[in-house]
Amino acid sequence: MTGLEHYNYWIVIALMMSGLYALIxxxxxxxxxxGLNIFQASVFLLYISVGFVRDGAAPILAPGVDSYSNPLPHVLILTAIVVGVATTALGLALAVRxxxxxxxxxxxxxxxxRD
Amino acid sequence: MMEELIDVLLLAALLLVALQVIGSRGLVAAIMTFGAFSLVCAGLFVTLDAVDVAFTEAAVGAGVATLLMLAALQRCGGESEAAPRVHWGALVVVLGVGGLLVWGTLDLPPVGEADNPAHQHVAPRYLEQSGVEIGIPNVVTSVLASYRGFDTLGEVVVIFTAGLGVWLLLSSRRREEGE
Amino acid sequence: MILEHAQVLVVALPLLAVPVCALLPSRRWPGQFATLVAWAVLGFAVLLMAGVAEQGVLRYQLGGWAPPWGIEYRLDAMAALVQLLLALIAAVVFPYAARSLADEVDDGRVGGIFAALLLLLTGLLGIVATGDAFNVFVFLEISSLSGYALIAMGRRRRALVASFRYLIMGTVGATFFLIGLGLLYALTGTLNMDDLATRMPPLSASPTAQTALVFIVAGIGLKAAVFPLHQWLPDAYAEAPPAVAAFMAATATKVALYVLARFLFGVFGLEQLLEVPALQSALQGLAVAGMLAGSLLAMRAMDIGRILALSSVAQVGYILLGFALFSTAGLAAGLVHLFNHALMKAALFLALGAIVHRVGSGDLSRLEGVAHAMPWTMAAFMMGALSLIGVPLTAGFVGKWYLILAVVEQGQWWLVMAMLVASILSVVYLWRIVEVLYRRPAVLPARHEAPALLLLPTLLLAVANLVMGMHATPLVEWSMRASASLLGAGS
Structure with missing residues (x-):
């Protein structure tokens, strides 16, 4: 392989850190x-990169296809996205107050x- | 190879957009650029075969989150903010955490290999059996609704909790402003 | 039939009660209803404790899918102990909250607030009940979001800022946990904690596994307010309504510490822990730094809520120190102190809430002589304070005693010294409170004791501190058993 094996991970890390920087x-x-949202979205990318299979199809069963990407990280991240937006909504309500x-x-x- | 090229380009674009969000002047610009960030994310999810995630990210990240931010900004009166300065403490934290993560990913298996441990143990059962056990072609939906249905229940509860919290916070707003 | 499903019902019951509670009319009903739910949860927790005593680890497959494909509920001795603690605290604090919270907020929101309190309980119980690492994250966020909302309900506007800062830091912590989990999944392909434990040992030298460990410890350490990740805690607990502060101080950080112990010993295991360079000394160092820094900061604070919150930072240090000894005796001592600290901190915060209820402030400068008007509340406060210092015959003594034994076992005398210094500091900061509260002339002219509904739960917890101090054996034996089984499973 080329030097690209870990390219996804490293860009994802750079993304995480830019989000974390903005939030501090x-x-x-x-x-x-x-910033928090960018940080979290980058973690989602980390999971999806872990689940990716080259030359695999999206995990929707179809006749004649025998290689799929891993569906489990997708499931986890679907949940995490919703958790993320719920947190954002609460944070925004606090900001308004x-x-x-x-x-x-x-x-x-x-x-x-002071008080 | 084509797939990889798109992946590389989209990731690079994403990093540029993220830096744009952070460096942007004005909150409206920052929020709109953040919406664009979510859309590029969704595009990346498609190239990484995560179509359900892409759809959700586009709807929830680029759509709902961006709208909520704009709505909140409007109620906060769109105040002007101090010009960004370099925050050295944050930079040190970020470089430390990022450095640890780079070291920690060095011996991760390469992205995309079919024989990675992540694809070996639990996931094959979903791909091989869910068609029979659950009976719908979308494996993500099968896992979401049955094998890990309890997570999904938790997710619904999280939304309810946030909704309740927002209601508790904003329902008393008038009283406070009257003081 | 019910017993078989008790493991799930204990979490499902408060959850199912949430919508009912949110819709209940009247100022009193939501609190009374939530109290009934908490008592029922306590009943289940006792049943489950008996079940674990008899059968060892209890397992339940949610939806009938076997782990590691499905999500498994798993209750061992440590989980059963923390579950019982949660149920106990809820059963005592909810009736108190039924009175104090209902008096603090306007009519329309009482149902919503108790719904949030039940969600907080659900989230914490769910974290303890599950055997699936990602499921921990989901329930952690349920408990966190309801916690942020409840803290924001404090009387002063500062509560909003405290809640927002906690939300940012708490979410960063949860995301760190998620990063660690993602790395573990990439290495092993599984999310079930027992399954992870069997797959980790060959990977112990991997930088990825070690990085995952650091991220999980940092993320959960943030939720547990381990020094120096504690900054969110003093404001959050000082600004929250006292009943909320009492409940959260006694449960939320404790559950985070439980997750920490679960991951350190039940997922990574001792071999892996010793593989990470300087991990043990780093954890011990943070524990001692927390003990000293928390106590020193508490000496300078002026608000009783803030003093109690800062003392929690110190007490988290003691518990972490027990864990960081990496020994059966150390972990057991940590668990004993975890349980007992919840009792003392809940008693202290409830007593504070009773004072705030009468005087309208928790600021030392406005509380001179309050003790003369509220002798019973003050008696409960004194009991909690003695226990916090670690006076013999109180609950607080037991944990510290076994902690010292565990430290001496390893010959680390400097840690004994640090513990003694921190205890002396706690005498100083608690004496400041007592001295002011007994000073004459009093702010309240005559006898003005707290209402019975606030006083009874407070006294009950104060007495519990005495009882657990004099009859320490059952808790100590159970903790030893929990510790031995967890460390045995890890190696």
Whole structure:
């Protein structure tokens, strides 16, 4: 093989880390949630890459096909995507309430208001 | 080979879009670019044979999540934010975690080989037997609905929990603003 | 018939009760209904404990699919102990919450709040019940999301910020766990924990397996508030409504520690743990750092809720130290302290809730002399505090005693020293509270004891601290048994 065997993994790791960076470094709460979403989506890519079989078909049984990609990671990630969006929704609702209570959704400014 | 080329290009594009999201000025731009990120993700899932996941990512990631973010932003008044600065602490954390992960994937079996351990133990049963045991061609659906149906139940409960949480939070909003 | 399915019913019952609870009208009914559910769960937990005592590991195939293809429920001695703890705490805290939470929020939301409390219980019970690693993630998120929502219900607006920060950190933790799980799956092709345990040993030298271990420990360590991943905890528990703080402090971090022990010893196993360079010293170092840092921070805090929360960081350190000894005696001591710490922290937070109920604040500067107005509440608080310090004849002593024995067994005297220093610090920060609460003149002029519904559960837990201190043998023996079977299975 070429040097591509681990290419998927490494790009996925770079993606994860860019999401993680955004969620730590940026002060805006919605930005943090965007970073979190990128982080999670990259983990989904990790799972799907693990499940991929070259020259295999999508795991929908069809006559004459004998090589499929692994369906199990797909199942897990379907669940994880839904869990992710549920978390995002709750986080956004919190951000809206925080804006109502403090008049800002910037983390640094929240710290400046003592109570 | 064609498949791999598309995979390589899409992944590279995805990384560019992700960096674009992080570096973008203005929250509306960031959210819209994030929607594009989810769409490219969905495209990658298709090339990696995960069609169900691609469909869900496009609908839920690019659709629902993006809309929710825009709606929340609107209620937060679309305030301006501080210009991004390099956050050295975050950079150190990210490089450390990323470095560990790169080391940890070095001896992972290559992507796409049919004899990888992940494809050996549990998955073959689903592919070989689910047609008989469950009787529908889509193996992902079979596993989701029966073999691992309990996860799916949990997933429904997660949505319900989030819905309940959002309702608990937003139903009292008027009271607070009146103070 | 019922017994056969008790393993599932114990999780399904609170779940099925959720929609009913959410729709119940009136201010009182949801809390009373949730209490009944918690008592029924306790009944099942006791039945299951007896079942495990008799038959060893109980297994149940969900949907009739055999593991590793289907998801399996699996209850061993350690899981049964934590399940019983969850049920006990719920059975005592829910009636208290029925009064205190219902008084704190506006009418329309009472049903929803108790529904969230039941979801939290469901999630935690589900984590303990399952034998499938990915199923742990799903139920972890159920418990987490309901936890974030409940913390945000605190009286002050700071509760919203605390909840948001916890949501971000908690989700990062859960995602780290997911990364670790993905790596394990890529190596082994399975998600069933027992199946993983049989497939891991030949892979113990693999960097991927070691990386997976680090990610799982870090992810779960975040949920367990292991130092230095504890930053979310002080705000979250100090801002949450006291009944919620009592329930979460006694259960959520405990379940995370349970998952940690399950993965360390029941999935990876001792051989693998010793293969990772410096893992043991790192865990011991973090445990000691947590014990000291938590106690030192607690000495400077002004809010009783925050002091109790920071002391939890220290106590998590003790429990982790027990685990990090990598010995049967150490793990058993950790489990004993895990159980007993839940009792003392729940008692303390409930007493605090009773005080806040009367005075409207948990800030030390506003609580001078409260003890004179609320002698019974204060007696319960003192009992919890003595237990937290580890005074003989209290529950807190037992765990620390067995922990010291386990440490001495390995000849690590510096760890004994660290434990003693942390205990002395806990005397200091608890004395600050007691001194202020007994100081004259009092903020409340006359006798003003908490309502009976708040007082009774608080006193019950205070007495439990005494009972578990004087009759420690059953818990110690059960923990030894749990520890021996877990470590035996791992090697």
């Amino acid at each position: 470094a940026r002060g805006n709460l919605i930005r943090k949630l965007i 925080i804006h109502g209570a403090y008049g800002t959704i910037d983390d640094d400014q929240l710290d400046r208001q």
